[in-house]
Amino acid sequence: xxxxARAWREFPGKYNLEGTKCENCGTIxxxxxxxxxKCRREGIGKMQKYKIQREGExxxxxxxxxxxxxxxxxxxxxxxxxxxKDGVLVSGQLVDVELDKIVIGMPVxxxxxxxxxxxxxxxxxYGFKFTPIK
Amino acid sequence: MDVGIVSYGAYIPRYxxxxxxxxxxxxxxxxxxxxxxxxxxxxxxxxxxxxITISTEAARxxxxxxxxxxxxxxxxxxxxxxxxxxxxxxxxxxVSEAIEATPALTAADLEFACKAGTAGMQACxxxxxxxxxxxxxxxxxxxxxxxxxxxxxxxxxxxxxxxLIGSEKIIAKINKxxxxxxxxxxxxxxxxxxxxxxxxxxxxxxxxxxxxxSAGKMLLKEMGTTPKDYKYAIFHQPNGKFPxxxxxxxxxxQEQIDxxxxxxxxxxxxSGAVPLGLAAVLDKASPGDxxxxxxxxxxxxxxxxxxxxxxxxxxxxxxxxxxxxxVMENPVYVDYGLYTKxxxxxxxxxx
Numbered sequence: 001x002x003x004x005a006r007a008w009r010e011f012p013g014k015y016n017l018e019g020t021k022c023e024n025c026g027t028i029x030x031x032x033x034x035x036x037x038k039c040r041r042e043g044i045g046k047m048q049k050y051k052i053q054r055e056g057e058x059x060x061x062x063x064x065x066x067x068x069x070x071x072x073x074x075x076x077x078x079x080x081x082x083x084x085k086d087g088v089l090v091s092g093q094l095v096d097v098e099l100d101k102i103v104i105g106m107p108v109x110x111x112x113x114x115x116x117x118x119x120x121x122x123x124x125x126y127g128f129k130f131t132p133i134k
Numbered sequence: 135m136d137v138g139i140v141s142y143g144a145y146i147p148r149y150x151x152x153x154x155x156x157x158x159x160x161x162x163x164x165x166x167x168x169x170x171x172x173x174x175x176x177x178x179x180x181x182x183x184x185x186i187t188i189s190t191e192a193a194r195x196x197x198x199x200x201x202x203x204x205x206x207x208x209x210x211x212x213x214x215x216x217x218x219x220x221x222x223x224x225x226x227x228x229v230s231e232a233i234e235a236t237p238a239l240t241a242a243d244l245e246f247a248c249k250a251g252t253a254g255m256q257a258c259x260x261x262x263x264x265x266x267x268x269x270x271x272x273x274x275x276x277x278x279x280x281x282x283x284x285x286x287x288x289x290x291x292x293x294x295x296x297x298l299i300g301s302e303k304i305i306a307k308i309n310k311x312x313x314x315x316x317x318x319x320x321x322x323x324x325x326x327x328x329x330x331x332x333x334x335x336x337x338x339x340x341x342x343x344x345x346x347x348s349a350g351k352m353l354l355k356e357m358g359t360t361p362k363d364y365k366y367a368i369f370h371q372p373n374g375k376f377p378x379x380x381x382x383x384x385x386x387x388q389e390q391i392d393x394x395x396x397x398x399x400x401x402x403x404x405s406g407a408v409p410l411g412l413a414a415v416l417d418k419a420s421p422g423d424x425x426x427x428x429x430x431x432x433x434x435x436x437x438x439x440x441x442x443x444x445x446x447x448x449x450x451x452x453x454x455x456x457x458x459x460x461v462m463e464n465p466v467y468v469d470y471g472l473y474t475k476x477x478x479x480x481x482x483x484x485x
Contacts, residue, residue, distance in 0.1 A: 015232045073181055073475065073482075095182065096148055112190040112232050113182040119484065124219055126186060126228060134456050134463070 004123055012049075014127035017090065017110060021050035028052070028088050054110040055133065056084035061094065061102050070116045078102055082110075082130055093129040107133040137263045138304035138441070139297050140203070141450070143195025144413035144458045145188050145275075146293035146400055149178040150465040151473050153288045159470045160283045167288050172374025176291035176401025178468060179277045181476045183292070185215045186225050188406075189275045190232040192296040195455035196271070197233055200298065208235040208298075209267025210258055214250025214405045215294075216323070216330075217277045218243050229273065239267075247321060248370055249431030250274060251295070251405040256311050256437060258299035269300040276404035281329035282479070289373055291401030295409035305447040306416060306425070309440040310357055314349035321432035332432075341434050342376055343383065349436035350384045350428045357440050361385040365423040368394035368411040370430035372402045386426070393418055399462060405431075414458040419443040 010031075012018035019030030023046040024039040030052050036043030061080035064071070071077065078094040080102070094102060095113060110128040117124040152175050157164015168174055179188070197205060213225040226241035244250040244257075251274015258270025275294025280286030320341035323330035333341075346369055354360065361367070367390040369377040374397050381391045394411035396403075403410055408429040415425055420443060427439040474480055 011231060016234060095180065112187050113180075114184060114187060115182075123223075124184075124186075126232075129182070134460060 007123065007125055014115075015112060017052040017054060017084075017128060019050050019052050019088070020047045022046055023048055028086065030088050030090055052088050052090060053085040056082045056090070056108060058094070058102065058104055058106040058108060059083040059089060060104060063099055080108070080130060082108055094131070095129045096131045109133050135263060135301050136304060136307050137259050137299065137301050138307040138444070139416070140269065140300040140302070140304055141196045141200040141298040142295060142413050142416055143192045143197070143199065143455050144293070144295040144410055144461055145191035145195065146177050146403070146410070146458075146461050147179045147183050147188070148464065148466050149180060149468050149476065150175040151178050151468055151470070155470055156288055164288070167285070170375070171288055172378070172398050173289050173401055174398050175465070175467075176289060177293055177403070178473055178476055179292040184219045184277055185213070185217050185275045185294070186219055186228050188277070188292065188294045189213050189215075189225060189229045189273045189296065192275065192294045193229055193233045193271060193273060196296040196298050198454040199451050200303075201451070201454070203269065203298065205233050205235040206238065208233075208269045208271055209239050210261055210270040211235060211239060211241045211273075212244050212254035212257055212271070213273045213275065214244040214246065214252070214254045215274070215276050216245055216247055216250070216404055217279060218245070221325070233271075235271070246435065247431035247433050248372065248402070248404045248407055249429040249435060249437055251409040252427070252429040252437040252439070253431075255297055255299060255439070256313070258297075259308055259311065262299055262301055269298055272297050272299060274405040274407075274409035276406050278402060278404040279323070279329050284329070286330070286332065289397070289402040291403050292406075293400060293403035293410055294406035295413040297409065297412075303446050303449075304444055305450045306419070306441045306443050309442055310353065311437060311439045312349065312352055312356065313435055313437045314345050314352060315435035316345070318345075318432075318434035320434055337432065338376070341432060342370070342372065342430050343380055345434050345436040346370065346380050346428045346430050347383055349438040350426070353426070353428070353438040353440055354384075359440070361387075361390070361426070363424055364390060364426040366393055366415045366419065367391050367426040368408055368415060369428050370436075371395060371397035371407050371411065374398040396458070410458060416443070416447075417452070417457040417459065419447065421445045421447060
């Protein structure tokens with residue numbers, strides 16, 4: 001069973017794409033970071049919460065035919081790197097899409113979906129996936 | 135103080151299955167079954183969808199249409215469903231977090247068969263009217279269960295709609311709501327049981343028809359109105375046949391119920407049914423249009439509403455989210471095998 005506490009700490013990022021922004025150099029990080037690797041000590045204490053835009057476009061993608069156990073019922077499925085409207089690269093699964101119709105540049109948006117569950121009695125993990133914009 | 139709907143959003147999964155495909159599996163005339171029920175296809179949740187994801191999507195659409203509303207001003211959020219993913223652990227907290235309404239709000243899951251969504255609207259209305267909260271969110275959503283081979287399998291589907299209830303910039307004023315409730319065991323599901331049971335024909339006259347006509351007549355009497363005073367009417371729609379018949383019993387015409395009658399194309403979305411019907415009507419409604427609503431939940435009860443669309447709907451940013459018609463576009467049809475996989479009906483190792 002995975003850590004419930006760890007999953008809970010990640011809710012803001014998983015549900016609402018909350019990352020961080022270094023107020024010193026303006027770099028946005030997702031997932032969030034507590035420390036800016038560019039500014040190092042000059043960035044200490046200047047990392048602010050930053051919500052990444054939910055809309056973006058497919059920057060690159062891959063279709064998965066051999067999946068880890070948690071995703072075996074989903075295969076084949078696509079994962080993509082999405083360039084959000086604020087320029088951040090975010091990776092996630094692409095859903096509700098025909099695999100042969102995915103193209104680079106396709107407009108997508110983040111939706112909440114089930115990611116995994118800790119067996120029949122454990123917690124259900126929710127988080128973002130991407131779907132084509134209607 | 136006028137209380138009403140400030141915003142709304144609707145979501146229906148994209149997958150569909152046809153009654154002939156379900157009939158093929160069980161050796162019955164599925165097409166005939168669909169014709170009898172007036173259900174020509176039903177929605178199926180994707181493998182990674184449940185009431186939490188459907189409710190979140192509907193609620194996010196609802197919020198997208200009112201960018202001026204700060205989610206932190208939402209004081210209550212209720213999710214009505216009979217298919218909450220957890221037996222213990224609220225759907226409502228996850229949805230609240232996903233629309234960033236936490237932490238200063240009350241939240242709870244409601245269950246009243248197919249009418250828990252409208253029960254949530256009534257609760258929010260009372261809390262707004264008594265100044266306990268500024269905004270309340272009422273969601274009706276389901277991924278309904280129907281036992282394999284049972285008549286319910288031809289109708290039980292998935293979808294939901296969310297309503298923001300408040301007193302400022304309301305696009306539809308709730309003039310009155312009332313309910314009719316009795317202990318009528320027409321349909322039930324025991325704790326731990328995967329599928330509901332029902333009383334067959336008993337779900338008709340003493341249950342659905344009695345409660346809807348009683349609540350409907352009570353509302354017409356209290357408001358001093360007749361069916362002709364309403365542009366639209368929405369009744370609970372377990373199939374296409376029942377709402378058509380009950381509309382006739384109360385004196386409503388077919389064209390009054392057509393806009394809000396979605397079951398023939400998506401099946402019975404249970405707690406989502408009347409809320410989705412209302413969303414479809416609000417997509418089309420104009421200022422001054424009056425809407426008559428009566429939901430029904432087995433067990434049993436009906437909530438009736440008299441609603442008037444306001445001038446504010448002209449300023450409402452409806453285009454910030456898809457209409458019900460748009461949400462229903464481009465369905466993907468699945469066969470029975472994929473349907474059972476999506477619904478988690480296949481027993482897997484360790485499962």
